[in-house]
Amino acid sequence: MGDEAVIGEDDDIRRAIEAILMVSIDPVAPNLLAQLMEMPTRKVEAICSSLADEYEAEGRGFVLLRVGGGYRFQSHPAQAAWVERFVLEGQHSRLTSAALETLAIVAYKQPISRNQVSAIRGVDVDTVIRTLQQRGYIEVVSTDPGPGNALMFGTSQGFLESMGIDKVSDLPSLGDFVPGPELVEALERGLLAEPDVVELEAEVGGEAEGGSDAEVPVDDRT
Amino acid sequence: MGDEAVIGEDDDIRRAIEAILMVSIDPVAPNLLAQLMEMPTRKVEAICSSLADEYEAEGRGFVLLRVGGGYRFQSHPAQAAWVERFVLEGQHSRLTSAALETLAIVAYKQPISRNQVSAIRGVDVDTVIRTLQQRGYIEVVSTDPGPGNALMFGTSQGFLESMGIDKVSDLPSLGDFVPGPELVEALERGLLAEPDVVELEAEVGGEAEGGSDAEVPVDDRT
């Protein structure tokens, strides 16, 4: 009987959540739902997760997605062709590789200044930064307290939504992309400054490897 | 056997309809759905009707309603209390700066079409315009007599009341434009730049679709 009561309660909560998510434009944070329902966030998360599973199991044309820090109804990816047909204008325009690489740098190194991004890219990034800002992927998140008071950029809520992830730390670890030893070796070979000096190469080359490890970009959020 | 095939097909159509209705802002007319799916309107209506019954039978927190000449997902009337609570307590209470800028453009440049606002903002403004309209700050004031008959927007009585002014001309004059620090910086960069600087400003604007994510007019991180 006690069980039944709990189930009944969950059912009510489930319905309330469905109703609220239906009228919200932005992802609704689980703790906001928890606050409204006066229950632990974890319970809300469990219910939302089971709702999402339910829709999937029933083969619904929509999904309940956890994205950008909250829950939101979205169309099912498998129905993309139909939705595209309905939404005549392509809503999603592709970013260029240059813009994507810049975006990746901001995403993994945030907060980061324009100049710091520039230094990594090796080219001026003003235009790209502006585009990313205009398209709502990045935003100014703070001002560098140091001299110059550089604007520091970070990714926005829109970025999370565009990537379909819940939070920045859901991005694959940057460590996954650090080139393997084979590539490092190939690059080192390619950069041999003195191909003739074999002895020196063997000696200093080893050292260089150690030195370069320190330079390998690491995920500094960890 | 023939029945099975039909059922399977219906299932696909059901899913597609669910996806389309989920992302549509306005009610979707059954004949538009019928046209998209290349099937009789009557069949679409039958599927929608059975979907609505399904949600009701499952005790969902949402309903599929036939309203205003089309179908629309809405929150279930029985959940109104929760939705109200969400609106009152959970809703965000301020316009983002992007939304405020869009409102300012409409206020100072009215009557103005959605496309004209878009051109000035450099990003897609559909969602913001929709919200501003929904919240009663702007409204359609006329139809452009030119080709396309674009809807022209202007501010509403509610806008004047919220701003505490009597008429639009009471708004402070935009005055002689004084460039802000960001623009000055950009201009300086432009002037100092090497002659080779490529600044595809126009392209940036043109590419700026899908930026509407950034335009979400409400701040739900507060």
Added chain:
Amino acid sequence: MWWGPRRRVWPVSVTVSTPVYEGPFDLLLNLILREEVELYEVSLSSIVDAYLAELENLGACDLEVTTEFLLIAAILLELKTRRLLPTDDRFDVDDEFGLWEERDLLLARLLECKTFKDAAIQLRRLAADASLSWPRRAGLEDAFLHLAPDLLAGVSPVDLRDAGRRALAPKPVFHIDTEHIAPIRVSVADAVRDMVAEIPHEGTVTFKSLTVGMTDRIAIVVRFLAVLELFKQGLVEIDQVDTFGDIHVSWLTGADLADIDLIDVYEG
């Protein structure tokens, strides 16, 4: 350090993308990894050829890529210049270490570039997957609108005017001068040929006179490399009295023109 503050930073366009070069590091990566060559064995003329072929594939002169190409060409030339300079018998440890340090730095930069390149590919995948699903944007139903708090509460007419000024501010327009961008058609081999025809008659010439009328930086650098090439082959003597002063190039009497190894492809 050649990549330090004195290195010029070039603007990158957001709308331009080629399958080949997405920036100087990108080009270096491609050269080293795809071509599987040692950087110092890359012939400048072959880079230029590959680049021009690429431009033709693109069907239009791509200013963006062109400027980046110029930058990378300059970097390569600088590296090659070092390589060409005769090794001092008196082994300078500091210089040697400096060179290694530079190499390490460059290696680190390349690794970083490669890392973010791969991360960007992953982002593209994420974005592509996410773009298959559209969010619900219908928002509040009419029945609840009256409940929603006034979003303009606390916004004054002056705030609105400021927002209007921001939104309506003219966007900076940049002047683009593309006149100097022309396909690079200089090669060290050609420059060597030119100078072999010219210097013996003059005896001693200045580097300035060898580059008179040249405005293209790459052309001048290529000329300089050609002089170094002649020096390496023992055909000329080079003298520079003052730092940054003019360089005097003297034809060595007795040098046999028949000995000249007229390089077809400059190999550094």
